[in-house]
Amino acid sequence: MLLEVRFMMAFPGMLLGTEEEYMAGEGTYAENGKIYANITGEVSIGTDKKIVISSNNRLKTVRPGTVVYGRIEEIFEPVALVKLEPIYDETGRQVFSSYFVTLHVSNIKMGYVNSVKEEVRIGDILKARVEDMKKDFIHISIKDSDLGVIKAFCSECRGELLSMGSSLQCGNCGKMERRKLAAV
Numbered sequence: 001m002l003l004e005v006r007f008m009m010a011f012p013g014m015l016l017g018t019e020e021e022y023m024a025g026e027g028t029y030a031e032n033g034k035i036y037a038n039i040t041g042e043v044s045i046g047t048d049k050k051i052v053i054s055s056n057n058r059l060k061t062v063r064p065g066t067v068v069y070g071r072i073e074e075i076f077e078p079v080a081l082v083k084l085e086p087i088y089d090e091t092g093r094q095v096f097s098s099y100f101v102t103l104h105v106s107n108i109k110m111g112y113v114n115s116v117k118e119e120v121r122i123g124d125i126l127k128a129r130v131e132d133m134k135k136d137f138i139h140i141s142i143k144d145s146d147l148g149v150i151k152a153f154c155s156e157c158r159g160e161l162l163s164m165g166s167s168l169q170c171g172n173c174g175k176m177e178r179r180k181l182a183a184v
């Protein structure tokens with residue numbers, strides 16, 4: 001069952017639903033009555049119940065402005081280390097392997113942010129944009145409204161956070177948390 005479509009980020013092999021409830025669309029495949037993700041990307045469900053995964057990752061190069069997806073691996077204030085998903089070109093060849101990039105506290109949102117942990121936590125999945133590339137480091141930004149956390153996990157129990165109006169609540173322990181979310 002799909003828990004929370006708004007934050008659904010799919011990775012290859014992730015179970016998305018059953019063929020009783022949904023239809024397998026672009027970026028997915030069906031096997032033994034179950035629908036799985038074939039690529040990394042954001043999940044959407046049409047009115048026809050077709051599950052589609054749209055990926056921005058099929059880019060040839062990474063340059064400032066490129067949209068990337070990644071997971072927060074570590075936080076060393078004032079910076080978070082983010083592991084990017086591999087990026088493939090149109091032929092399916094991997095052109096950018098899993099790679100660590102940095103998210104500085106000043107690149108989280110407009111206005112002053114006191115600490116990275118106020119807005120993102122370890123394990124969260126981000127949609128971000130490459131801000132600049134210098135000295136072998138790639139810096140990403142989630143400042144724009146369409147960027148930010150797309151899937152969040154409880155800082156207490158690692159349960160998935162579900163949207164409850166404007167805030168987030170852990171589906172497991174009930175803890176309320178907040179994030180800099182990507183607007184839908």
Ligand SMILES: [Zn+2]
Binds near residue numbers: 154156158170171175
């Ligand atoms: Zn929890």
